[in-house]
């Protein structure tokens with residue numbers, strides 16, 4: 001059962017208040033440094049002779065986010081994305097992935113405030129909402145594709161499970177036994193807001209379960225829902241581009257295609273031979289499907305170590321990106337490049353965007 005223990009909820013309240021106070025202080029510091037010009041000066045100094053690589057995942061209008069179970073940490077609205085592109089056009093120097101790769105490979109210094117835009121996972125909305133804006137502002141980007149994902153039903157299991165449990169909550173009586181088995185029957189009597197939060201916590205607890213147990217729950221829910229409501233679209237807003245859409249994107253002269261491995265399994269969780277196999281297989285598949293050789297790679301989840309980075313180099317990729325935060329200079333290792341992740345709550349104003357780039361937000 002999901003119950004709140006009085007002691008932990010007391011500590012939880014204190015923690016929440018402290019977090020709120022910290023966030024408030026942070027926002028005030030950002031505003032003061034922004035309006036006095038200190039934040040600008042600091043950021044431009046830090047970006048002297050360096051590039052900043054921005055990570056995006058999804059560009060999804062707020063009204064569609066209701067049907068999405070993606071984490072907030074990977075979504076921006078089209079309005080925020082446009083604000084970012086205007087900022088990049090006005091204050092930074094957008095670079096093509098090819099030119100970025102050439103500079104890193106030849107050890108040539110970057111012009112100050114160079115900016116490379118990257119997208120991970122190949123979500124469907126990248127074509128619908130990101131592409132027109134990238135075109136409008138003439139900003140190139142690289143799209144990292146996990147080659148098992150396009151066109152398939154394979155999205156991250158926790159998004160899928162979140163959605164299926166939510167649908168089962170919406171259509172109570174269809175799969176109540178799954179809630180029983182998960183020890184979460186009380187979710188069925190909650191209102192929507194409470195149910196969404198409780199389901200997230202149920203799914204989060206399942207992260208410690210075996211893959212087989214998770215698969216069993218997903219299959220059971222899917223079968224029950226399909227049986228009861230065959231017309232239900234189980235994918236919501238969370239699905240990926242197809243190979244034919246990727247072919248269109250790769251010809252757009254806006255999106256370059258890079259590899260994000262095959263299965264999106266963090267590479268520190270598989271043995272090195274499997275790492276190499278994923279690296280070679282995803283490269284081959286992109287070559288065969290799209291007729292281009294991907295030179296750029298992004299580590300699933302950002303997980304990497306020196307041995308894995310060597311495998312990426314040996315597989316013939318010229319550069320590879322982690323999720324570690326920082327800037328890029330010609331002195332960085334080409335196979336462990338840092339980036340800055342962008343999402344709505346961290347960067348929905350110009351002020352917060354600048355602070356995010358500076359590493360303060």
Ligand SMILES: [Zn+2]
Pocket residue numbers: 120121260264300301
């Ligand atoms: Zn990813």
